[in-house]
Amino acid sequence: MQLSPSLTQLIEALRCLPGIGPKSAQRIAFHLLERDRHGGTQLGQALTRAMAQIGHCQTCRTFCEAPQCDICLSVKRQDNRILCVVESPTDVLAIEQTGQYQGQYFVLMGHLSPLDGIGPKEIGLDVLEARLAERLFDEVILATNPTVEGETTAHFVAELCHKYHVTPSRIAHGMPVGGELDLVDGMTLKHAFSGRRAIARDQE
Amino acid sequence: MQLSPSLTQLIEALRCLPGIGPKSAQRIAFHLLERDRHGGTQLGQALTRAMAQIGHCQTCRTFCEAPQCDICLSVKRQDNRILCVVESPTDVLAIEQTGQYQGQYFVLMGHLSPLDGIGPKEIGLDVLEARLAERLFDEVILATNPTVEGETTAHFVAELCHKYHVTPSRIAHGMPVGGELDLVDGMTLKHAFSGRRAIARDQE
Ligand SMILES: [Zn+2]
Ligand SMILES: [Zn+2]
Numbered sequence: 001m002q003l004s005p006s007l008t009q010l011i012e013a014l015r016c017l018p019g020i021g022p023k024s025a026q027r028i029a030f031h032l033l034e035r036d037r038h039g040g041t042q043l044g045q046a047l048t049r050a051m052a053q054i055g056h057c058q059t060c061r062t063f064c065e066a067p068q069c070d071i072c073l074s075v076k077r078q079d080n081r082i083l084c085v086v087e088s089p090t091d092v093l094a095i096e097q098t099g100q101y102q103g104q105y106f107v108l109m110g111h112l113s114p115l116d117g118i119g120p121k122e123i124g125l126d127v128l129e130a131r132l133a134e135r136l137f138d139e140v141i142l143a144t145n146p147t148v149e150g151e152t153t154a155h156f157v158a159e160l161c162h163k164y165h166v167t168p169s170r171i172a173h174g175m176p177v178g179g180e181l182d183l184v185d186g187m188t189l190k191h192a193f194s195g196r197r198a199i200a201r202d203q204e
Numbered sequence: 205m206q207l208s209p210s211l212t213q214l215i216e217a218l219r220c221l222p223g224i225g226p227k228s229a230q231r232i233a234f235h236l237l238e239r240d241r242h243g244g245t246q247l248g249q250a251l252t253r254a255m256a257q258i259g260h261c262q263t264c265r266t267f268c269e270a271p272q273c274d275i276c277l278s279v280k281r282q283d284n285r286i287l288c289v290v291e292s293p294t295d296v297l298a299i300e301q302t303g304q305y306q307g308q309y310f311v312l313m314g315h316l317s318p319l320d321g322i323g324p325k326e327i328g329l330d331v332l333e334a335r336l337a338e339r340l341f342d343e344v345i346l347a348t349n350p351t352v353e354g355e356t357t358a359h360f361v362a363e364l365c366h367k368y369h370v371t372p373s374r375i376a377h378g379m380p381v382g383g384e385l386d387l388v389d390g391m392t393l394k395h396a397f398s399g400r401r402a403i404a405r406d407q408e
Contacts, residue, residue: 041255047244
């Protein structure tokens with residue numbers, strides 16, 4: 001049996017969603033056609049619009065429709081003279097949700113990966129270097145992921161900071177709060193031990 | 205932190221997909237923006253097109269972009285004088301995939317459900333009655349689901365068939381092939397017992 005061309009095309013196109021195989025794609029297509037055409041139409045328009053209009057902030061490289069994002073435009077944030085370097089826009093979201101950080105960001109949109117042809121320029125380090133050269137920051141917090149590539153990238157950016165006499169710092173790694181020691185991976189446990197701190201005597 | 209308007213809208217619109225909550229919607233949106241803008245754009249266009257252009261076959265009511273579907277247009281299928289009544293277009297797909305059935309279909313796009321305001325007309329039984337009145341069929345196979353609503357609907361359509369002197373038949377229900385007796389639900393087991401058949405003596 002031949003499905004109608006638009007339906008075949010829709011099922012094929014749904015496969016771009018992460019974790020959606022042929023069976024799920026078919027189920028989703030029929031669900032939308034049978035029960036939620038309005039939702040399907042809205043989603044079609046939202047996708048077309050988002051893919052075409054969302055670019056990157058000129059200053060921090062996060063996703064943004066305007067030339068600069070709200071955080072970069074905030075004078076209060078600029079006054080803080082702290083920059084946090086992360087790998088992805090979702091990291092910015094996660095940090096903002098803690099409500100603890102009031103500085104600016106720089107989003108690499110990836111990490112150094114020479115074997116994949118991703119060098120300093122591909123992750124915007126030329127843009128970052130220009131900002132460091134402007135002496136806008138006293139400290140750069142390196143919040144790349146605790147993976148081999150993330151550590152390599154953090155190390156590379158730290159060297160760049162030293163060149164412009166800005167203090168680089170690395171976020172702490174160790175046991176997640178509420179985590180169980182025997183369930184945590186070896187690399188985390190290693191960080192937890194090497195990053196241990198002396199406990200001061202209780203004040204009497 | 206405020207996400208850009210197009211991004212917020214996309215995350216909201218993705219919630220129309222079955223089983224997608226706010227966290228998954230956000231993950232999908234960032235995945236497409238970071239790694240597959242081409243796929244996202246294609247999906248946007250496919251959705252917009254499918255939702256606008258896919259209608260129903262005038263004859264059998266299945267999803268179709270043309271006035272009539274390929275199956276209804278097939279002379280070979282028309283010659284078979286058998287009609288199979290199902291609840292949804294995915295049922296047609298499943299039956300076609302067996303390769304065993306060569307007749308026509310009628311797709312109810314649901315089942316009778318008086319409490320939800322779904323009566324005979326809402327599931328196209330006026331269209332079906334007109335086709336029965338044309339004396340095009342010798343047999344109508346009722347392949348609605350083995351649920352309370354599916355059985356009620358099958359019973360209603362069977363009465364319609366009798367009115368036009370067409371033989372209605374119901375697909376067999378029982379143990380799925382390869383299924384284990386103790387894992388099957390009670391309703392299926394009941395059907396399996398009530399539909400039992402005598403085993404003929406081996407021919408000597
Ligand atoms: Zn920015
Ligand atoms: Zn048809």
